[in-house]
Amino acid sequence: MKHRIFFNILLLATTLTLLTSCGKLPQMEIDNAQLAITEAQNAGAELYAPEAFMALQDSMNACLEEIEVQKSKLFKNFKNASAKLLAVTENAAEVKLQTEAKISELKTEINNALNETTSLNNENKELVLKAPKGKGGSTVLMAIKGEIATIDNGLAEVAAIPDTENLNNKLAKVTALKEHASNINMELKTAIEKFQSRR
Amino acid sequence: MKRKKKKIIAGLFLLTFLLFAVLVVYFVLKCDKPPVSDLQWARESISKAKDKNAGMYSVKNLEHAEMLYDSAMVLWKTENEKFFLIRDYSLVRKYASEAQQLSKIAAINADSNSKELKNKICEEIKILQEKSISFQNNFKNLPVENYQKQYSKGKLLLAEAKIELENKNYSQAYKKTMESKYLIETSYNRNISLLNNYLSSSNLWKKWVKTTIDYSRKNKTSAIVIDKLARKCYLYINGNQTGQFDIELGKNWMGPKKYQGDKSTPEGNYKLTEKMENGKTKYYKALLINYPNEEDKKRFNSNKKNGTLSPDKKIGSMIEIHGHGGQGADWTDGCIALSNHDMDVLFKNCPVGTPVTIVGSMNTLEEYMKLNK
Numbered sequence: 001m002k003h004r005i006f007f008n009i010l011l012l013a014t015t016l017t018l019l020t021s022c023g024k025l026p027q028m029e030i031d032n033a034q035l036a037i038t039e040a041q042n043a044g045a046e047l048y049a050p051e052a053f054m055a056l057q058d059s060m061n062a063c064l065e066e067i068e069v070q071k072s073k074l075f076k077n078f079k080n081a082s083a084k085l086l087a088v089t090e091n092a093a094e095v096k097l098q099t100e101a102k103i104s105e106l107k108t109e110i111n112n113a114l115n116e117t118t119s120l121n122n123e124n125k126e127l128v129l130k131a132p133k134g135k136g137g138s139t140v141l142m143a144i145k146g147e148i149a150t151i152d153n154g155l156a157e158v159a160a161i162p163d164t165e166n167l168n169n170k171l172a173k174v175t176a177l178k179e180h181a182s183n184i185n186m187e188l189k190t191a192i193e194k195f196q197s198r199r
Numbered sequence: 200m201k202r203k204k205k206k207i208i209a210g211l212f213l214l215t216f217l218l219f220a221v222l223v224v225y226f227v228l229k230c231d232k233p234p235v236s237d238l239q240w241a242r243e244s245i246s247k248a249k250d251k252n253a254g255m256y257s258v259k260n261l262e263h264a265e266m267l268y269d270s271a272m273v274l275w276k277t278e279n280e281k282f283f284l285i286r287d288y289s290l291v292r293k294y295a296s297e298a299q300q301l302s303k304i305a306a307i308n309a310d311s312n313s314k315e316l317k318n319k320i321c322e323e324i325k326i327l328q329e330k331s332i333s334f335q336n337n338f339k340n341l342p343v344e345n346y347q348k349q350y351s352k353g354k355l356l357l358a359e360a361k362i363e364l365e366n367k368n369y370s371q372a373y374k375k376t377m378e379s380k381y382l383i384e385t386s387y388n389r390n391i392s393l394l395n396n397y398l399s400s401s402n403l404w405k406k407w408v409k410t411t412i413d414y415s416r417k418n419k420t421s422a423i424v425i426d427k428l429a430r431k432c433y434l435y436i437n438g439n440q441t442g443q444f445d446i447e448l449g450k451n452w453m454g455p456k457k458y459q460g461d462k463s464t465p466e467g468n469y470k471l472t473e474k475m476e477n478g479k480t481k482y483y484k485a486l487l488i489n490y491p492n493e494e495d496k497k498r499f500n501s502n503k504k505n506g507t508l509s510p511d512k513k514i515g516s517m518i519e520i521h522g523h524g525g526q527g528a529d530w531t532d533g534c535i536a537l538s539n540h541d542m543d544v545l546f547k548n549c550p551v552g553t554p555v556t557i558v559g560s561m562n563t564l565e566e567y568m569k570l571n572k
Binding site: 051054058061062064065068069071072073074128131140141142143145146147149150151154168169172173175176177179180 | 233235238239242246249250268272275276279283286335339347348351352354355356358359361362363366368371527528529
Protein backbone atom coordinates (compact mmCIF):
# COMPACT_ATOMS: atom_id res chain seq x y z
CA MET A 1 0.00 0.00 0.00
CA LYS A 2 2.85 2.32 1.01
CA HIS A 3 4.63 1.53 -2.27
CA ARG A 4 1.52 2.35 -4.23
CA ILE A 5 1.12 5.78 -2.62
CA PHE A 6 4.80 6.52 -3.21
CA PHE A 7 4.46 5.43 -6.84
CA ASN A 8 1.45 7.70 -7.35
CA ILE A 9 3.24 10.70 -5.85
CA LEU A 10 6.24 10.01 -8.09
CA LEU A 11 4.01 9.74 -11.16
CA LEU A 12 2.29 13.03 -10.33
CA ALA A 13 5.62 14.77 -9.78
CA THR A 14 7.02 13.44 -13.07
CA THR A 15 3.90 14.52 -14.98
CA LEU A 16 4.01 17.98 -13.43
CA THR A 17 7.73 18.28 -14.23
CA LEU A 18 7.09 17.22 -17.82
CA LEU A 19 4.17 19.58 -18.17
CA THR A 20 5.99 22.57 -16.74
CA SER A 21 9.39 21.93 -18.34
CA CYS A 22 8.07 23.32 -21.69
CA GLY A 23 6.51 26.31 -19.99
CA LYS A 24 9.45 28.69 -20.01
CA LEU A 25 8.98 31.81 -22.13
CA PRO A 26 11.39 31.65 -25.13
CA GLN A 27 12.66 35.19 -24.51
CA MET A 28 16.00 34.57 -26.19
CA GLU A 29 14.28 33.29 -29.34
CA ILE A 30 11.96 36.34 -29.32
CA ASP A 31 14.91 38.72 -28.97
CA ASN A 32 16.86 36.94 -31.71
CA ALA A 33 13.93 37.02 -34.11
CA GLN A 34 13.26 40.70 -33.44
CA LEU A 35 16.93 41.53 -33.84
CA ALA A 36 17.06 39.66 -37.15
CA ILE A 37 13.96 41.55 -38.37
CA THR A 38 15.51 44.88 -37.35
CA GLU A 39 18.69 43.95 -39.22
CA ALA A 40 16.67 43.12 -42.34
CA GLN A 41 14.81 46.41 -41.97
CA ASN A 42 18.07 48.35 -41.56
CA ALA A 43 19.40 46.65 -44.68
CA GLY A 44 16.44 48.19 -46.55
CA ALA A 45 14.07 45.23 -46.77
CA GLU A 46 11.01 47.48 -46.50
CA LEU A 47 12.05 49.17 -49.78
CA TYR A 48 13.76 46.44 -51.72
CA ALA A 49 11.95 43.27 -50.57
CA PRO A 50 8.63 44.70 -49.36
CA GLU A 51 6.54 41.56 -49.78
CA ALA A 52 9.06 39.31 -48.03
CA PHE A 53 9.42 41.86 -45.26
CA MET A 54 5.67 42.10 -44.77
CA ALA A 55 5.44 38.31 -44.60
CA LEU A 56 8.23 38.34 -42.04
CA GLN A 57 6.42 40.82 -39.82
CA ASP A 58 3.23 38.80 -40.15
CA SER A 59 5.08 35.62 -39.09
CA MET A 60 6.55 37.42 -36.10
CA ASN A 61 3.12 38.63 -35.04
CA ALA A 62 1.78 35.09 -35.44
CA CYS A 63 4.58 33.88 -33.13
CA LEU A 64 3.75 36.50 -30.53
CA GLU A 65 0.11 35.43 -30.71
CA GLU A 66 1.14 31.80 -30.26
CA ILE A 67 3.13 32.80 -27.18
CA GLU A 68 0.13 34.58 -25.71
CA VAL A 69 -2.03 31.54 -26.47
CA GLN A 70 0.35 29.41 -24.44
CA LYS A 71 0.52 32.01 -21.70
CA SER A 72 -3.29 31.84 -21.46
CA LYS A 73 -3.09 28.11 -20.72
CA LEU A 74 -2.65 26.50 -17.34
CA PHE A 75 0.03 24.19 -18.67
CA LYS A 76 2.17 26.23 -21.06
CA ASN A 77 4.08 24.77 -23.96
CA PHE A 78 6.28 27.16 -25.92
CA LYS A 79 7.95 24.46 -28.04
CA ASN A 80 5.91 25.29 -31.12
CA ALA A 81 6.43 29.04 -30.65
CA SER A 82 10.18 28.52 -30.22
CA ALA A 83 10.36 26.55 -33.45
CA LYS A 84 8.37 29.23 -35.25
CA LEU A 85 10.60 31.98 -33.85
CA LEU A 86 13.67 30.11 -35.02
CA ALA A 87 12.13 29.90 -38.49
CA VAL A 88 11.40 33.66 -38.39
CA THR A 89 15.02 34.37 -37.42
CA GLU A 90 16.30 32.25 -40.32
CA ASN A 91 13.80 33.82 -42.67
CA ALA A 92 14.81 37.33 -41.60
CA ALA A 93 18.43 36.51 -42.37
CA GLU A 94 17.34 35.30 -45.81
CA VAL A 95 15.31 38.47 -46.39
CA LYS A 96 18.35 40.51 -45.41
CA LEU A 97 20.47 38.62 -47.95
CA GLN A 98 17.72 39.01 -50.55
CA THR A 99 17.65 42.76 -49.86
CA GLU A 100 21.41 43.09 -50.17
CA ALA A 101 21.33 41.16 -53.44
CA LYS A 102 18.54 43.40 -54.76
CA ILE A 103 20.49 46.54 -53.78
CA SER A 104 23.60 45.25 -55.51
CA GLU A 105 21.52 44.35 -58.58
CA LEU A 106 19.97 47.83 -58.62
CA LYS A 107 23.36 49.49 -58.28
CA THR A 108 24.70 47.50 -61.24
CA GLU A 109 21.59 48.33 -63.27
CA ILE A 110 21.93 52.04 -62.43
CA ASN A 111 25.62 52.09 -63.30
CA ASN A 112 25.03 50.29 -66.59
CA ALA A 113 22.18 52.65 -67.47
CA LEU A 114 24.34 55.66 -66.52
CA ASN A 115 27.18 54.44 -68.74
CA GLU A 116 24.87 53.60 -71.63
CA THR A 117 23.09 56.95 -71.40
CA THR A 118 26.38 58.85 -71.21
CA SER A 119 27.69 57.17 -74.35
CA LEU A 120 24.31 57.62 -76.10
CA ASN A 121 24.32 61.31 -75.25
CA ASN A 122 27.92 61.68 -76.41
CA GLU A 123 26.96 60.00 -79.66
CA ASN A 124 24.00 62.40 -79.91
CA LYS A 125 26.38 65.35 -79.61
CA GLU A 126 28.32 64.05 -82.61
CA LEU A 127 25.16 63.21 -84.56
CA VAL A 128 23.81 66.75 -84.09
CA LEU A 129 26.81 68.04 -86.00
CA LYS A 130 26.10 65.66 -88.88
CA ALA A 131 22.32 66.18 -88.92
CA PRO A 132 20.67 67.95 -91.87
CA LYS A 133 19.95 71.59 -91.08
CA GLY A 134 17.61 72.74 -93.80
CA LYS A 135 13.79 73.02 -93.89
CA GLY A 136 13.06 73.62 -90.24
CA GLY A 137 15.96 71.43 -89.19
CA SER A 138 17.81 74.32 -87.64
CA THR A 139 15.14 75.07 -85.04
CA VAL A 140 14.65 71.40 -84.30
CA LEU A 141 18.39 71.01 -83.85
CA MET A 142 18.46 73.93 -81.44
CA ALA A 143 15.79 72.24 -79.37
CA ILE A 144 17.67 68.93 -79.53
CA LYS A 145 20.86 70.62 -78.34
CA GLY A 146 18.88 71.93 -75.38
CA GLU A 147 17.56 68.44 -74.67
CA ILE A 148 21.08 66.99 -74.86
CA ALA A 149 22.25 69.57 -72.33
CA THR A 150 19.33 68.69 -70.07
CA ILE A 151 20.26 65.00 -70.27
CA ASP A 152 23.85 65.87 -69.36
CA ASN A 153 22.63 67.80 -66.33
CA GLY A 154 20.27 64.99 -65.42
CA LEU A 155 23.09 62.44 -65.59
CA ALA A 156 25.23 64.59 -63.30
CA GLU A 157 22.29 64.91 -60.87
CA VAL A 158 21.67 61.16 -60.84
CA ALA A 159 25.36 60.39 -60.37
CA ALA A 160 25.40 62.74 -57.38
CA ILE A 161 22.51 60.98 -55.63
CA PRO A 162 24.04 58.91 -52.81
CA ASP A 163 23.39 55.15 -52.77
CA THR A 164 21.75 55.55 -49.38
CA GLU A 165 18.79 57.22 -51.11
CA ASN A 166 15.95 55.18 -52.65
CA LEU A 167 17.66 53.32 -55.49
CA ASN A 168 14.33 52.62 -57.20
CA ASN A 169 13.88 56.38 -57.67
CA LYS A 170 17.44 56.68 -58.92
CA LEU A 171 16.81 53.90 -61.43
CA ALA A 172 13.55 55.53 -62.60
CA LYS A 173 15.44 58.79 -63.17
CA VAL A 174 18.26 57.21 -65.14
CA THR A 175 15.83 55.05 -67.13
CA ALA A 176 13.89 58.17 -68.14
CA LEU A 177 17.16 59.83 -69.20
CA LYS A 178 18.17 56.76 -71.17
CA GLU A 179 14.82 56.61 -72.95
CA HIS A 180 15.05 60.30 -73.78
CA ALA A 181 18.63 59.99 -75.07
CA SER A 182 17.66 56.91 -77.05
CA ASN A 183 14.70 58.73 -78.68
CA ILE A 184 16.95 61.65 -79.67
CA ASN A 185 19.51 59.18 -81.03
CA MET A 186 16.89 57.47 -83.14
CA GLU A 187 15.46 60.79 -84.35
CA LEU A 188 18.89 62.02 -85.40
CA LYS A 189 19.90 58.76 -87.07
CA THR A 190 16.63 58.63 -89.05
CA ALA A 191 17.07 62.24 -90.19
CA ILE A 192 20.67 61.59 -91.26
CA GLU A 193 19.74 58.36 -93.07
CA LYS A 194 16.89 60.10 -94.92
CA PHE A 195 19.16 62.97 -95.86
CA GLN A 196 21.89 60.64 -97.12
CA SER A 197 19.47 58.50 -99.14
CA ARG A 198 18.14 61.62 -100.88
CA ARG A 199 21.62 62.68 -101.93
CA MET B 200 -14.59 1.11 15.00
CA LYS B 201 -11.25 2.50 14.01
CA ARG B 202 -11.69 1.16 10.52
CA LYS B 203 -15.09 2.79 10.20
CA LYS B 204 -13.64 6.11 11.29
CA LYS B 205 -10.90 5.82 8.68
CA LYS B 206 -13.51 5.11 6.01
CA ILE B 207 -15.48 8.23 7.00
CA ILE B 208 -12.35 10.39 6.87
CA ALA B 209 -11.40 8.98 3.46
CA GLY B 210 -14.97 9.57 2.22
CA LEU B 211 -14.91 13.15 3.44
CA PHE B 212 -11.54 13.71 1.85
CA LEU B 213 -12.79 12.29 -1.45
CA LEU B 214 -15.91 14.42 -1.25
CA THR B 215 -13.87 17.58 -0.61
CA PHE B 216 -11.56 16.70 -3.50
CA LEU B 217 -14.54 16.09 -5.81
CA LEU B 218 -16.14 19.36 -4.74
CA PHE B 219 -12.90 21.17 -5.40
CA ALA B 220 -12.54 19.48 -8.79
CA VAL B 221 -16.12 20.40 -9.71
CA LEU B 222 -15.48 23.99 -8.68
CA VAL B 223 -12.26 24.13 -10.73
CA VAL B 224 -14.01 22.66 -13.77
CA TYR B 225 -16.86 25.15 -13.29
CA PHE B 226 -14.53 28.15 -13.12
CA VAL B 227 -12.37 26.90 -16.00
CA LEU B 228 -15.49 26.53 -18.12
CA LYS B 229 -16.88 29.84 -16.93
CA CYS B 230 -13.66 31.86 -17.25
CA ASP B 231 -12.94 33.86 -20.40
CA LYS B 232 -11.45 31.96 -23.36
CA PRO B 233 -8.31 33.50 -24.90
CA PRO B 234 -9.10 35.62 -28.00
CA VAL B 235 -6.96 33.51 -30.34
CA SER B 236 -9.06 33.63 -33.47
CA ASP B 237 -9.97 37.31 -33.00
CA LEU B 238 -6.32 38.32 -33.03
CA GLN B 239 -5.53 35.96 -35.88
CA TRP B 240 -8.33 37.40 -38.04
CA ALA B 241 -7.23 40.92 -37.25
CA ARG B 242 -3.62 40.13 -38.19
CA GLU B 243 -4.64 38.38 -41.41
CA SER B 244 -6.92 41.25 -42.31
CA ILE B 245 -4.10 43.78 -41.72
CA SER B 246 -1.80 41.64 -43.83
CA LYS B 247 -4.34 41.62 -46.68
CA ALA B 248 -4.72 45.41 -46.41
CA LYS B 249 -0.95 45.77 -46.66
CA ASP B 250 -0.96 43.54 -49.75
CA LYS B 251 -3.41 46.00 -51.28
CA ASN B 252 -0.89 48.77 -50.52
CA ALA B 253 -3.05 50.32 -47.83
CA GLY B 254 0.23 51.62 -46.43
CA MET B 255 0.25 54.01 -49.39
CA TYR B 256 -3.36 54.56 -50.31
CA SER B 257 -5.27 54.27 -47.04
CA VAL B 258 -2.61 55.20 -44.54
CA LYS B 259 -4.80 56.50 -41.70
CA ASN B 260 -7.11 53.49 -41.61
CA LEU B 261 -4.23 51.04 -41.76
CA GLU B 262 -2.26 52.86 -39.09
CA HIS B 263 -5.33 52.93 -36.86
CA ALA B 264 -5.94 49.22 -37.45
CA GLU B 265 -2.33 48.40 -36.60
CA MET B 266 -2.52 50.53 -33.47
CA LEU B 267 -5.67 48.68 -32.37
CA TYR B 268 -4.03 45.31 -33.08
CA ASP B 269 -0.96 46.29 -31.05
CA SER B 270 -3.18 47.51 -28.20
CA ALA B 271 -5.09 44.23 -28.28
CA MET B 272 -1.81 42.30 -28.03
CA VAL B 273 -0.62 44.42 -25.09
CA LEU B 274 -3.96 43.95 -23.31
CA TRP B 275 -3.87 40.21 -23.96
CA LYS B 276 -0.40 40.09 -22.43
CA THR B 277 -1.61 42.07 -19.40
CA GLU B 278 -4.62 39.81 -18.91
CA ASN B 279 -2.42 36.72 -19.18
CA GLU B 280 -0.38 37.97 -16.27
CA LYS B 281 -3.50 37.88 -14.07
CA PHE B 282 -4.75 34.74 -12.25
CA PHE B 283 -6.52 32.62 -14.86
CA LEU B 284 -9.88 32.75 -13.14
CA ILE B 285 -10.09 36.54 -13.22
CA ARG B 286 -8.86 37.15 -16.79
CA ASP B 287 -11.13 39.27 -18.98
CA TYR B 288 -10.45 39.37 -22.71
CA SER B 289 -13.51 41.38 -23.74
CA LEU B 290 -11.54 44.56 -24.46
CA VAL B 291 -8.91 42.55 -26.35
CA ARG B 292 -11.67 41.10 -28.50
CA LYS B 293 -13.17 44.54 -29.03
CA TYR B 294 -9.87 46.01 -30.21
CA ALA B 295 -9.09 43.01 -32.38
CA SER B 296 -12.51 43.19 -33.98
CA GLU B 297 -12.15 46.94 -34.62
CA ALA B 298 -8.68 46.35 -36.08
CA GLN B 299 -10.14 43.74 -38.40
CA GLN B 300 -12.98 46.03 -39.49
CA LEU B 301 -10.67 48.98 -40.05
CA SER B 302 -8.13 46.99 -42.00
CA LYS B 303 -10.94 45.67 -44.21
CA ILE B 304 -11.99 49.26 -44.87
CA ALA B 305 -8.33 50.15 -45.47
CA ALA B 306 -8.03 47.38 -48.06
CA ILE B 307 -11.20 48.49 -49.87
CA ASN B 308 -10.17 52.16 -49.74
CA ALA B 309 -6.64 51.36 -50.87
CA ASP B 310 -8.03 49.52 -53.85
CA SER B 311 -10.37 52.33 -54.89
CA ASN B 312 -7.90 55.10 -54.02
CA SER B 313 -5.11 53.54 -56.05
CA LYS B 314 -7.46 53.07 -59.02
CA GLU B 315 -8.64 56.67 -58.69
CA LEU B 316 -5.08 57.92 -58.40
CA LYS B 317 -4.03 55.86 -61.41
CA ASN B 318 -6.85 57.35 -63.51
CA LYS B 319 -5.95 60.84 -62.33
CA ILE B 320 -2.29 60.32 -63.25
CA CYS B 321 -3.23 58.92 -66.67
CA GLU B 322 -5.45 61.96 -67.31
CA GLU B 323 -2.77 64.42 -66.19
CA ILE B 324 -0.13 62.65 -68.28
CA LYS B 325 -2.40 62.83 -71.34
CA ILE B 326 -2.97 66.58 -70.84
CA LEU B 327 0.74 67.19 -70.28
CA GLN B 328 1.65 65.23 -73.39
CA GLU B 329 -0.73 67.38 -75.44
CA LYS B 330 0.71 70.50 -73.85
CA SER B 331 4.20 69.23 -74.56
CA ILE B 332 3.41 68.83 -78.27
CA SER B 333 1.88 72.30 -78.31
CA PHE B 334 5.00 73.64 -76.57
CA GLN B 335 7.29 72.06 -79.15
CA ASN B 336 5.23 73.38 -82.04
CA ASN B 337 4.72 76.91 -80.75
CA PHE B 338 7.80 77.84 -78.82
CA LYS B 339 10.65 76.02 -80.51
CA ASN B 340 11.93 79.32 -81.95
CA LEU B 341 11.72 81.46 -78.84
CA PRO B 342 15.06 82.67 -77.44
CA VAL B 343 14.21 81.73 -73.89
CA GLU B 344 16.76 79.19 -72.79
CA ASN B 345 15.61 79.19 -69.19
CA TYR B 346 12.04 78.29 -70.07
CA GLN B 347 13.33 75.68 -72.50
CA LYS B 348 15.43 74.14 -69.72
CA GLN B 349 12.48 74.19 -67.37
CA TYR B 350 10.33 72.54 -70.02
CA SER B 351 12.97 69.87 -70.76
CA LYS B 352 13.19 69.09 -67.05
CA GLY B 353 9.41 68.84 -66.92
CA LYS B 354 9.45 66.46 -69.86
CA LEU B 355 12.01 64.24 -68.14
CA LEU B 356 9.94 64.19 -64.98
CA LEU B 357 6.95 63.20 -67.07
CA ALA B 358 8.96 60.26 -68.44
CA GLU B 359 9.89 59.31 -64.87
CA ALA B 360 6.24 59.52 -63.87
CA LYS B 361 5.35 57.13 -66.69
CA ILE B 362 7.98 54.64 -65.46
CA GLU B 363 6.61 54.86 -61.91
CA LEU B 364 3.11 54.37 -63.31
CA GLU B 365 4.25 51.21 -65.11
CA ASN B 366 5.82 50.01 -61.85
CA LYS B 367 2.43 50.63 -60.16
CA ASN B 368 4.11 53.05 -57.79
CA TYR B 369 1.22 55.49 -58.04
CA SER B 370 2.12 57.87 -55.23
CA GLN B 371 5.59 58.48 -56.72
CA ALA B 372 4.07 58.69 -60.21
CA TYR B 373 1.57 61.28 -58.99
CA LYS B 374 4.27 63.31 -57.24
CA LYS B 375 6.41 63.35 -60.37
CA THR B 376 3.44 64.13 -62.62
CA MET B 377 2.60 67.14 -60.47
CA GLU B 378 6.21 68.35 -60.46
CA SER B 379 6.29 67.90 -64.21
CA LYS B 380 2.95 69.70 -64.55
CA TYR B 381 4.30 72.68 -62.63
CA LEU B 382 7.42 72.94 -64.79
CA ILE B 383 5.69 72.39 -68.13
CA GLU B 384 2.76 74.68 -67.35
CA THR B 385 4.93 77.43 -65.88
CA SER B 386 7.24 77.49 -68.89
CA TYR B 387 4.23 77.20 -71.23
CA ASN B 388 2.43 80.12 -69.61
CA ARG B 389 5.56 82.26 -69.53
CA ASN B 390 6.12 81.61 -73.21
CA ILE B 391 2.50 82.42 -74.02
CA SER B 392 2.76 85.68 -72.13
CA LEU B 393 6.05 86.48 -73.84
CA LEU B 394 4.56 85.74 -77.26
CA ASN B 395 1.40 87.65 -76.45
CA ASN B 396 3.48 90.66 -75.52
CA TYR B 397 5.67 90.37 -78.61
CA LEU B 398 2.77 89.83 -80.99
CA SER B 399 0.87 92.87 -79.72
CA SER B 400 2.31 94.67 -82.76
CA SER B 401 1.08 92.01 -85.18
CA ASN B 402 -1.66 94.20 -86.68
CA LEU B 403 0.88 96.89 -87.52
CA TRP B 404 3.22 94.27 -88.98
CA LYS B 405 0.37 92.90 -91.08
CA LYS B 406 -0.15 96.38 -92.54
CA TRP B 407 3.57 96.65 -93.36
CA VAL B 408 3.53 93.31 -95.15
CA LYS B 409 0.37 94.21 -97.10
CA THR B 410 1.86 97.54 -98.16
CA THR B 411 5.05 95.81 -99.33
CA ILE B 412 3.18 93.17 -101.33
CA ASP B 413 0.90 95.87 -102.84
CA TYR B 414 3.99 97.86 -103.77
CA SER B 415 5.47 94.79 -105.48
CA ARG B 416 2.22 94.23 -107.37
CA LYS B 417 1.76 97.87 -108.43
CA ASN B 418 5.35 98.47 -109.44
CA LYS B 419 5.95 95.02 -110.93
CA THR B 420 8.98 94.53 -108.70
CA SER B 421 10.36 91.97 -106.28
CA ALA B 422 9.84 92.28 -102.55
CA ILE B 423 11.24 90.46 -99.56
CA VAL B 424 9.28 89.78 -96.38
CA ILE B 425 11.03 88.36 -93.34
CA ASP B 426 8.91 86.67 -90.64
CA LYS B 427 11.23 86.38 -87.64
CA LEU B 428 9.01 84.16 -85.49
CA ALA B 429 8.30 81.70 -88.31
CA ARG B 430 12.00 81.87 -89.37
CA LYS B 431 10.93 82.40 -92.96
CA CYS B 432 11.96 84.65 -95.78
CA TYR B 433 9.33 85.15 -98.50
CA LEU B 434 10.13 86.32 -101.99
CA TYR B 435 7.40 88.17 -103.89
CA ILE B 436 7.54 88.98 -107.58
CA ASN B 437 4.82 91.22 -108.96
CA GLY B 438 2.86 90.73 -105.76
CA ASN B 439 2.94 86.94 -105.97
CA GLN B 440 4.85 84.78 -103.54
CA THR B 441 7.42 82.82 -105.54
CA GLY B 442 9.77 81.62 -102.84
CA GLN B 443 9.88 80.67 -99.21
CA PHE B 444 13.20 80.07 -97.44
CA ASP B 445 14.34 79.01 -93.97
CA ILE B 446 16.38 81.61 -92.15
CA GLU B 447 18.61 81.94 -89.11
CA LEU B 448 18.89 85.10 -87.04
CA GLY B 449 20.84 86.53 -84.13
CA LYS B 450 20.58 85.10 -80.62
CA ASN B 451 18.35 87.93 -79.36
CA TRP B 452 16.10 88.12 -82.39
CA MET B 453 12.93 88.85 -80.42
CA GLY B 454 12.12 92.56 -80.43
CA PRO B 455 13.51 95.44 -82.47
CA LYS B 456 17.24 96.11 -82.79
CA LYS B 457 18.27 98.62 -80.12
CA TYR B 458 22.01 99.13 -80.53
CA GLN B 459 25.13 97.81 -82.18
CA GLY B 460 26.14 94.36 -80.98
CA ASP B 461 22.83 93.41 -79.32
CA LYS B 462 22.59 90.41 -81.70
CA SER B 463 19.09 91.48 -82.63
CA THR B 464 17.54 91.75 -86.09
CA PRO B 465 15.75 95.06 -86.82
CA GLU B 466 12.02 95.26 -87.53
CA GLY B 467 10.76 97.75 -90.11
CA ASN B 468 10.51 98.68 -93.76
CA TYR B 469 13.83 98.74 -95.59
CA LYS B 470 15.31 98.61 -99.06
CA LEU B 471 18.23 96.71 -100.57
CA THR B 472 21.10 99.14 -100.93
CA GLU B 473 23.91 96.91 -102.15
CA LYS B 474 24.44 93.45 -103.59
CA MET B 475 27.69 91.70 -102.71
CA GLU B 476 28.81 88.82 -104.94
CA ASN B 477 30.74 85.83 -103.67
CA GLY B 478 34.20 87.09 -102.85
CA LYS B 479 33.05 90.51 -101.70
CA THR B 480 31.52 89.11 -98.53
CA LYS B 481 32.64 86.37 -96.18
CA TYR B 482 29.10 84.96 -96.13
CA TYR B 483 28.94 83.59 -99.70
CA LYS B 484 26.63 86.35 -101.09
CA ALA B 485 25.01 89.28 -99.29
CA LEU B 486 22.18 91.79 -99.75
CA LEU B 487 22.73 94.91 -97.63
CA ILE B 488 19.69 96.81 -96.32
CA ASN B 489 19.38 100.45 -95.30
CA TYR B 490 19.43 99.88 -91.55
CA PRO B 491 19.19 102.22 -89.67
CA ASN B 492 16.30 103.96 -91.41
CA GLU B 493 14.71 107.19 -90.16
CA GLU B 494 12.39 105.35 -87.76
CA ASP B 495 15.33 103.40 -86.25
CA LYS B 496 17.34 106.59 -85.76
CA LYS B 497 14.37 108.33 -84.10
CA ARG B 498 13.80 105.41 -81.70
CA PHE B 499 17.52 105.09 -80.95
CA ASN B 500 17.87 108.80 -80.13
CA SER B 501 14.72 108.81 -78.04
CA ASN B 502 15.99 105.76 -76.09
CA LYS B 503 19.26 107.52 -75.42
CA LYS B 504 17.46 110.67 -74.31
CA ASN B 505 15.14 108.89 -71.88
CA GLY B 506 18.02 106.86 -70.49
CA THR B 507 16.88 103.47 -71.77
CA LEU B 508 20.20 103.27 -73.60
CA SER B 509 23.53 104.38 -72.22
CA PRO B 510 25.16 107.30 -74.06
CA ASP B 511 28.11 105.19 -75.28
CA LYS B 512 25.89 102.84 -77.30
CA LYS B 513 25.97 103.00 -81.11
CA ILE B 514 23.06 102.30 -83.42
CA GLY B 515 24.97 99.84 -85.64
CA SER B 516 24.78 99.14 -89.36
CA MET B 517 25.64 96.54 -91.98
CA ILE B 518 22.50 94.46 -91.58
CA GLU B 519 22.47 91.97 -94.43
CA ILE B 520 20.61 89.04 -95.84
CA HIS B 521 23.46 86.64 -96.50
CA GLY B 522 24.53 83.03 -97.06
CA HIS B 523 26.10 80.35 -94.87
CA GLY B 524 22.75 79.65 -93.24
CA GLY B 525 21.50 76.20 -92.26
CA GLN B 526 23.85 75.92 -89.30
CA GLY B 527 21.19 74.80 -86.91
CA ALA B 528 21.36 77.78 -84.59
CA ASP B 529 20.67 81.50 -84.32
CA TRP B 530 24.26 82.55 -84.83
CA THR B 531 24.34 85.88 -86.70
CA ASP B 532 25.05 89.28 -85.17
CA GLY B 533 21.59 90.46 -86.25
CA CYS B 534 21.75 89.62 -89.98
CA ILE B 535 19.46 87.16 -91.74
CA ALA B 536 21.22 84.01 -92.92
CA LEU B 537 19.93 81.73 -95.70
CA SER B 538 21.47 78.57 -97.12
CA ASN B 539 23.77 79.31 -100.05
CA HIS B 540 21.35 77.65 -102.45
CA ASP B 541 18.43 79.82 -101.29
CA MET B 542 20.69 82.85 -101.32
CA ASP B 543 21.35 82.23 -105.02
CA VAL B 544 17.60 82.40 -105.76
CA LEU B 545 17.11 85.58 -103.74
CA PHE B 546 20.21 87.20 -105.12
CA LYS B 547 19.15 86.51 -108.69
CA ASN B 548 15.63 87.95 -108.22
CA CYS B 549 16.26 91.01 -106.07
CA PRO B 550 17.88 94.10 -107.52
CA VAL B 551 19.07 97.08 -105.48
CA GLY B 552 16.01 99.02 -104.29
CA THR B 553 13.92 95.91 -103.60
CA PRO B 554 11.72 96.59 -100.54
CA VAL B 555 12.57 94.42 -97.53
CA THR B 556 10.02 94.27 -94.74
CA ILE B 557 11.11 92.63 -91.51
CA VAL B 558 8.33 91.79 -89.06
CA GLY B 559 8.13 89.88 -85.80
CA SER B 560 5.32 87.77 -87.24
CA MET B 561 2.72 87.85 -89.96
CA ASN B 562 0.16 86.39 -87.56
CA THR B 563 -1.64 87.29 -84.36
CA LEU B 564 -1.13 85.02 -81.33
CA GLU B 565 -4.38 83.16 -82.03
CA GLU B 566 -3.48 82.65 -85.69
CA TYR B 567 0.01 81.53 -84.77
CA MET B 568 -1.24 79.01 -82.21
CA LYS B 569 -3.84 77.72 -84.67
CA LEU B 570 -1.22 77.30 -87.39
CA ASN B 571 1.02 75.30 -85.07
CA LYS B 572 -1.66 73.12 -83.56
